[in-house]
Amino acid sequence: MRVYSRGVTNSGVSAAPDPVARSGLSAARLREIYRLMALARALDERAWILNRSGRVHFVISAQGHEGAEAGICAALTPGRDWLLPYYRSLAAVLAFGMTPREVMLLQFGKADDPGSGGRQMPAHYGGAAYRIFSGSSPVGTQALHAAGIALAARLRGEAQVATVMMGEGAANQGDVHEALNFAGIHHLPMVLVVENNGYAISVPAEKQVAVRDVAIRAAGYSMPGVIVDGTDVLGCYLAMRDAVARALAGDGPTLIEAKVTRLTGHSSDDQQTKYRTEDDLAAGRGRDPLPAFRDELRAAGLLDAAAEAQIAAEVRGLVDDATDFAEAAADPDPATLLRHVYAEPGVPGAAPGPPGGAPG
């Protein structure tokens, strides 16, 4: 099992603390990653406000997970690669191109929500235009879809990586085992990202996972298992960069476990003080990736007060705009209740993959 942590590069030697040198990413790109995290956080916080003021029914939060997701997605190529997100993948779907307005349309359940037209619960992302595969609620199922997507890419000889995200609780589902086994057998271009926040709703990791590190399971499927610190955004990026290279080289899948923290209750219906101690919660707050990454950029002189303020303003503007836009948008027409149960003439309803490609 490999561990990517601060001060350790990809090749194992001690690294300069400079983020640009460590990651090979430009200062502008690093600021972009920070901006993405800040945007995800702001959208998420707004959703809670909307919920507490009775304007949306339900929120399920990405707070604490943004660092891992932003780092990981920085190694992917939207348009080429596939994302199979879960309900905490807000930063990832933004990285894949989903707009704040689109996120809010889903949050409000509006007709123009691009993934489901207001049919899905908030945070159940999907977007054919972005190669974000539509997800369900039953956890873990999407691991198999990722394997299938990767299989199709491989059969056509197309360079595509299927990245699937889920919690450590979900990773115990039989489907995930079966997906890793299949991907391992066929050396599929797939990466499983397990965002281990230590809880499945109220159940602590010790009661849901028989091991401390889910990544150890990778060995059981002939693939590398990698542990990354979810507050170390660039560590996440580096781990994923290697996984993507491996996938594209035909060497097969990788399992990346990001140790993250869940800063909120499981969802707007959950009161986490019932089952978590104040110490535990405080420790979690200490592992917030957003200030960690901000400080990292600041310390390296990559983010000054002006840039920070500009990003903050921009983000606020985007969130305000998205909220207003989505709140004012039209509700789905009840007459559409029975549309798209089956294919309708004239509606393609196919994924963006080349439908007529010639495999084999």
Place this chain on the structure above:
Amino acid sequence: MRVYSRGVTNSGVSAAPDPVARSGLSAARLREIYRLMALARALDERAWILNRSGRVHFVISAQGHEGAEAGICAALTPGRDWLLPYYRSLAAVLAFGMTPREVMLLQFGKADDPGSGGRQMPAHYGGAAYRIFSGSSPVGTQALHAAGIALAARLRGEAQVATVMMGEGAANQGDVHEALNFAGIHHLPMVLVVENNGYAISVPAEKQVAVRDVAIRAAGYSMPGVIVDGTDVLGCYLAMRDAVARALAGDGPTLIEAKVTRLTGHSSDDQQTKYRTEDDLAAGRGRDPLPAFRDELRAAGLLDAAAEAQIAAEVRGLVDDATDFAEAAADPDPATLLRHVYAEPGVPGAAPGPPGGAPG
């Protein structure tokens, strides 16, 4: 991962080649184990003859698996421990007390078949009196039942080990992953025995399991993974003796992978020459545990020609008797078709575990 192989004892030091010294089992007990294997083989061979002569519809064979099962069961305590067998567990169910007559009643589908009254296909063992839990055909499900049985034993504070057997193909099922995870979390007294014969019907191990050794997966559930050579009966015994000790000490489950060979087609409906090469088949025949163990006992002077002949005669007698008895036995009464769909007054229908025990 630990490997038990000839010349290596439990404690890791080089062993005397003497089976008694190596295993700590008496000469008489070793001959008993050999007799069990020979009996299983003879019953199995008879079933094929019955099938080829049109007297039974179906055979699924244990040939090649007897050594692993006999060795493993020698470390268990029938009456105390539970067995969750699969269709190649003929030697195991005999070790747990099932009689040749009972095996043949199941083979013929007769009313007095103790496990199912002729309802189940041959080799779908069950026997409440022997703590052999009734099995189904969908593979792998019984791993979860074993975990449940172990959980109940633990809750009552009773010393019981639940041993579950299956092929390496079945081990890929989601249920097995979920069972190992649960057993690992709760340190349950359970042993999973994977009998790896290299094929799931026609599918070779490389296409069904992403790793060479299923045992490596044990690490993913915080339990020891052990590899044993299924032709090394005493190696299997020693591995299981450790696993049982661990289970009874409250240290949790073990995964034992026995490398075995399937000497026959998958079942009487399968023609394995269609998908296996002659070399492969010959290699398999070279790994027959029955002559291997016989030669081991012979070489150690524990089995002479007279003893061998006596066992052979005894086994033949038992198989003849069982066949005649079962063939002549009554068919199920069609009027019983709808019995036991639900509990019937006066029929206990409970497992032999103390039903009123006071856990917690």
Place this chain on the structure above:
Amino acid sequence: MAVRTFIEAIREGLRDEMRRDSTVIVLGEDVGKKGGVFFATDGLWAEFGDGRVIDTPLTESMIAGVSIGAAANGLRPVAEIQFADFIFPAMNQIIEEAARIRYRSNGTFGCPVTIRAPFGAGVHGALYHSQSVEAFFAHVPGLKVVIPSTSYDAKGLLRSAIRDPDPVIFLEHKKMYRSVRGEVPDGEYTVPLGRATVMREGSRLTLIAYGLMVHYALDAAARVAGEGIETEVVDLRTIRPLDAETVLASVRKTGKCLVVHEDNRFGGFGAEVAALVAEEAFDYLDGPVTRLAGPESPAVPYASALEDAFLITPEKIAGAIRTLAAY
């Protein structure tokens, strides 16, 4: 008698059975400290501890399969599936294993497992927190399927389910958890499985329902009563085994039958009731056996406008009553 919400009645039923019988255990996701996402098991962990109230991994097949094994070894597990929508990973264990163990073992092994699950829509649960799943299980010999509609029945039926020697799927319409309340005796009582009950007598037509729909049916029946339509409302309570006698007796009296459920209509449980009535009460019928059920949508959409369009309401039921009564 105390007044209890539906969820309180269930919680008390669990607690009382755990006190009465030390072999009863509770397992499922978040059933421990949190007390379940709907608080059905609140307080049980504090009273009975880790050994008998088990927070499981997020693996439904495991929840069902471990329950089966534990039952084989002397326990009486009560498993919670967090939402009925998430019971599908456990289908193999429930249908192939739990339902068939007694049969396949010729009565030598039993499977006294109760599986509780909240089902049903109307709480903005969207596609995967709103489903009705009763039809899948009602079809399976070897299972019993219970769907209570009152606090009294919830507790009494749950106790019967836990004591039953066979696997019981116990479905609780989640919209009733806090909205339904009723009297529940303080002491020991049970309600037998397999018996329907007539909730309102009437002569003009028979309305068959279960769960939340019973309340809507009673509401609708009250509305149309003013128009002179006297509706008999039968609450099935257990849908497998079905109390055919009570159903048929009512339809033979009224001559008309309307079956209502929230699940989609095609191949839904209402089809069985309708088919039974059409075959066994044919000579008494003076109108077509009619079904009012959810639309043929794969699930309930999130947006209120769509969810409302999906749902059965007392108004829709009243409309169906009027149409059938006028036949």
Place this chain on the structure above:
Amino acid sequence: MAVRTFIEAIREGLRDEMRRDSTVIVLGEDVGKKGGVFFATDGLWAEFGDGRVIDTPLTESMIAGVSIGAAANGLRPVAEIQFADFIFPAMNQIIEEAARIRYRSNGTFGCPVTIRAPFGAGVHGALYHSQSVEAFFAHVPGLKVVIPSTSYDAKGLLRSAIRDPDPVIFLEHKKMYRSVRGEVPDGEYTVPLGRATVMREGSRLTLIAYGLMVHYALDAAARVAGEGIETEVVDLRTIRPLDAETVLASVRKTGKCLVVHEDNRFGGFGAEVAALVAEEAFDYLDGPVTRLAGPESPAVPYASALEDAFLITPEKIAGAIRTLAAY
């Protein structure tokens, strides 16, 4: 036209579609070198290779789930579940995923997956190699369920299923594989999904069946014809979507309806047909809608004496026809 057994027709259908469309792949347990346990895929691996004919691990949820993903990325997978009895581990993927993807994505993702599975009893398959599973899937909006009864239909319907943009469960009664033969055109043809067909015209009653039961029904109809009972036999061919028009037109003509299937009766697919007829053809009925179906046993037992007691036979059907005709 060549004469083909049922299984040969299926094999040819697979082969022809794979030749026609390079996105069609076949996956399942033992579908490669072995050619499937019933040889439905025999020869495909030799012709199309490892890439398009995939021997999978022994994991049904994976088979369905990977098919769904592959379909999302441009392939048209045809998955084989070795026996329908083993489809339950894949229920979550089929019902929660395949059936709901188009709906939940508001039409932006589709799921062109065909899942083939041999089902049915009568071959000493016992509890776990004999089951009928159609009722579970027929209930699910978003799925299509096809059950052919002739070689011609098997090939033509399979081609339609593979070309269909939505998930299709394609069930093949295994007792027909070698016992049924019939003419199959050499060239390109398809049989549309969702259309029933009248296999025998008659005036006295309508018998609705599918799969193997169609043959038994025709046999029974021939027997009772000598007694002057003219039975119309309708082969549903697709049970979801159901061709209600053809069913109702027939029953409106004959006034009596008998539904036959091998699956157990309670909550079985026959209930839907009976309920439809009871509601939509009420005014035309001059006898109770009747179901003849498998007994309420959790599965088919192994011993011949028990299996025979379980099975529907032409004699039993003839008996049911006589009873209903005499009503």
